[in-house]
Amino acid sequence: MANLLKIFTKDSFVLALVSIILGLLLGAVVMLIGGYDPIVAYSALFSRVYGDSYNFGEAIREMTPLILTGLAFAFAARAGLFNIGGEGQFLVGMTAASIVGIKLHGLPAIIHAPLAVIAGAVFGGLWAAIAGYLKAKRGVNEVITCIMMNWIGLYLANLVINQFALLEGENRSVDIQPSASISIEWLSQMMGNARVHWGTVIALLAAVFFYIFMWKTKQGYELRAVGFNQDASRYAGMNVNRNIVKAMFISGVFAGLAGAFEVLGVFHYQSVMAGSPGTGFDGIAVALIGMNNPFGVLLGSVLFGTLTYGSAGMSFSADVxxxxxxxxxGSIIFFIAAQGIVRWVVKPLYSKRKKEKVL
Structure with a gap:
């Protein structure tokens, strides 16, 4: 428990918090320049999210895939890898879950829904593992591979839906079987039919798994060691190539789960998309805000989801x-990346605290 609490007392948490405040202030300045009232705008934003149970439930639904795609990027980053392919892994996981949810008939919900979720997770992981294998065996930069595989994943998802599950006359698949749904009906009714689902619970458990696996197990130690220094890890007897593939697979599992939950818990069908939805890329922003820490990712997804979902209320109520x-x-991410600026801002506070301790 003491180690867990350290996550929230480290210098990185202070830097992230200051970066968020600076980002909000810079946004307020932009609003003032544009002739808008930032106080009214931010009030409308938070009122949209927390003003009633329906919008609160929908905001949670918005945060759920961001948690998982954020974890996907952060997990790979802890192993020294830059997984920019969360978008493709998200789409492949979504497609696998869709096919299982549509094509399998006669299964009880207790089997069908978990099977569809597992399919999304496994296929998302395998899609990421391809980039990991090419990195480990052929030395191909994972950034380049992942970017290309994002496009392949998009067109592959469209091809599969077009060929095997297209609803006649529509630009989407047929609906998944009711037994494959992971919606929480009783909670949805309580929250005004907000699209809440079990994926949110699993996303929270995924963050706990991330922490335990990465910091409390031998395999997690090896992944972090490989991320720090591959040569030293190899000299210590670790299988660097296997750890690279393993890290990318687990990273892809998180992103694949995000895609599976969107189709099984939110839309219940999959559209033929002209472009990527952007959830995987948003996950990178969430991970950066959370400093690649699983619990930081949770907080980052709350911030990102609140701002994203609440922006509609800001537009309607404050005309912003x-x-x-x-x-x-973007400003928050900039300040997190440019930590020298943030340290310069908080330096007087640290200096004042040190003086008080001396006195």
Missing amino acids: PPEIIRVVI
Whole structure:
């Protein structure tokens, strides 16, 4: 428990918090320049999210895939890998879950729904493992591979839906079987028919798994060691190539789960998409805000989901363009990346604290 609490007392948490505040302030400045009232805008934003049970439930639904795609990027980053392929892994996981949810008939829900979720997780992991294998065996940079595989994943997902599950006359698949749904009906009714589902619970458990696996197991230690220094890890007797593939597979499992939950718990069908939905890329932003820490990712997804979902309320109630929220999010990421600026801002506070201790 003491180690867990350290996550929230480290210098990185202070830097992230200051970065968020600076990002919000910069967004307020942009609003003032555009002739908008930032106080009214931010009030409308948070009122949209937390003003009633329906919107609160929908905001949680918005945060759920961000948690998982954020964990996907953060897990790979802890192993020294830059998994920018969460988008493709998200789509492949979604497609696998869709096919299992549509094509299998006559199964009880207690078997069908978990089977569809597992299919999404496994196929997302295997899709990421391809990039890991090419990195480990052929030395191919995972960034390049992942970017290419994002496009392949998009077109492969569309091809599979077109060929095997297309609803006649529509640009989407047929609905999944009711037995494959992971919606929480009783909670949804309590929250005004908000699209809440069991995926949120699993996403929270995934963050706990991330922490325990990465910091409390031998395999997690090896992954972090490989991320710090591959040569030293190899000299210590670790199988570097196997750990690279393993890290990418687990990373892809997180992203694949995000895609599976979207189709099984939210939409219950899969569209033929002209472009990527962007959830995997948003997960990178969430992971950066959370400093690649599993519990930081949870907080980052709450912030990102609140800002993203609440931007519609800001637009309707305060007439502020929702694009300004992207300025805020971009500013937060900028300040997190440019930690020298943030350290310069907080340095007087640390200096004052040290003086008080001396006195």
